[in-house]
Amino acid sequence: xxxxxxxxxxxxxxxxxxxxxxxxxxxxxxxxxxxxxxxxxxxxxxxxxxxxxxxxxxxxxxxxxxxxxxxxxxxxxxxxxxxxxxxxxxxxxxxxxxxxxxxxxxxxxxxxxxxxxxxxxxxxxxxxxxxxxxxxxxxxxxxxxxxxxxxxxxxxxxxxxxxxxxxxxxxxxxxxxxxxxxxxxxxxxxxxxxxxxxxxxxxxxxxxxxxxxxxxxxxxxxxxxxxxxxxxxxxxxxxxxxxxxxxxxxxxxxxxxxxxxxxxxxxxxxxxxxxxxxxxxxxxxxxxxxxxxxxxxxxxxxxxxxxxxxxxxx
Ligand code: SF4
Numbered sequence: 001x002x003x004x005x006x007x008x009x010x011x012x013x014x015x016x017x018x019x020x021x022x023x024x025x026x027x028x029x030x031x032x033x034x035x036x037x038x039x040x041x042x043x044x045x046x047x048x049x050x051x052x053x054x055x056x057x058x059x060x061x062x063x064x065x066x067x068x069x070x071x072x073x074x075x076x077x078x079x080x081x082x083x084x085x086x087x088x089x090x091x092x093x094x095x096x097x098x099x100x101x102x103x104x105x106x107x108x109x110x111x112x113x114x115x116x117x118x119x120x121x122x123x124x125x126x127x128x129x130x131x132x133x134x135x136x137x138x139x140x141x142x143x144x145x146x147x148x149x150x151x152x153x154x155x156x157x158x159x160x161x162x163x164x165x166x167x168x169x170x171x172x173x174x175x176x177x178x179x180x181x182x183x184x185x186x187x188x189x190x191x192x193x194x195x196x197x198x199x200x201x202x203x204x205x206x207x208x209x210x211x212x213x214x215x216x217x218x219x220x221x222x223x224x225x226x227x228x229x230x231x232x233x234x235x236x237x238x239x240x241x242x243x244x245x246x247x248x249x250x251x252x253x254x255x256x257x258x259x260x261x262x263x264x265x266x267x268x269x270x271x272x273x274x275x276x277x278x279x280x281x282x283x284x285x286x287x288x289x290x291x292x293x294x295x296x297x298x299x300x301x302x303x304x305x306x307x308x309x310x311x312x313x314x
Pocket of ligand 1: 240280281283288289290293298310311
């Protein structure tokens with residue numbers, strides 16, 4: 001396994017005895033050259049998991065491993081420098097993730113300069129990577145506001161890729177983009193994955209897109225995993241009641257089918273992630289809820305066909 005987590009938790013203390021359980025015991029493996037799609041509604045803890053995994057948040061408890069090496073609970077400046085050569089992140093918002101006062105050259109070469117790469121080499125590598133992501137050398141001296149959303153996301157991809165990492169967390173990399181540009185960015189990531197043997201954690205809330213890009217899919221609800229398995233199987237034959245509702249409420253990419261579609265919404269109140277109680281976190285919204293669900297927390301267990309599900313029905 002390239003990346004592995006074991007009961008990884010990230011809690012935020014809010015004061016007055018209240019704790020937000022953003023990530024609450026995630027155990028997950030990501031194999032080399034695999035794309036693992038992580039889906040769930042807003043607030044499910046997907047981004048916090050990605051950031052905690054690569055050291056942008058301190059870990060509350062549990063472990064994370066990279067190539068079998070235990071990652072520190074809290075990254076020092078040296079840890080950030082060392083592991084940034086291996087693990088990078090592409091951020092959700094191409095507008096706010098780029099410093100508006102820096103030129104494209106400065107933004108894309110920042111990681112190289114931190115590693116002490118001489119300016120001449122850094123400029124050559126920036127030129128190479130701008131070309132790889134569909135931009136050109138003339139763009140080096142420009143500022144982020146001079147680019148479209150899709151171009152800015154390409155700058156973000158070049159910034160992550162120039163370090164030549166093995167593992168990238170893509171945190172909703174297309175959700176702020178127009179539909180036509182989304183496909184271009186997805187195809188670019190896919191091409192880089194194929195040509196460079198990258199491993200990706202692809203975080204998104206659009207299940208169709210995640211199914212399209214991912215080898216496996218993991219579904220997260222209120223800080224916990226509820227289902228993990230091959231992407232096509234999870235999408236076409238979801239087992240967990242939450243995954244089933246998520247698939248039924250997901251927009252169809254084909255406009256013709258979309259017009260015929262009868263939508264299901266996920267009813268009920270989302271349980272608070274603050275001071276979480278025992279039992280299934282989905283119980284208040286689950287159409288199949290049983291008495292047992294309100295008192296016993298379901299574990300993520302293996303079911304046939306390489307699937308894992310956290311539900312008392314299995
Ligand atoms: Fe629904 Fe119970 Fe399964 Fe939770 S454990 S998803 S409440 S059936």
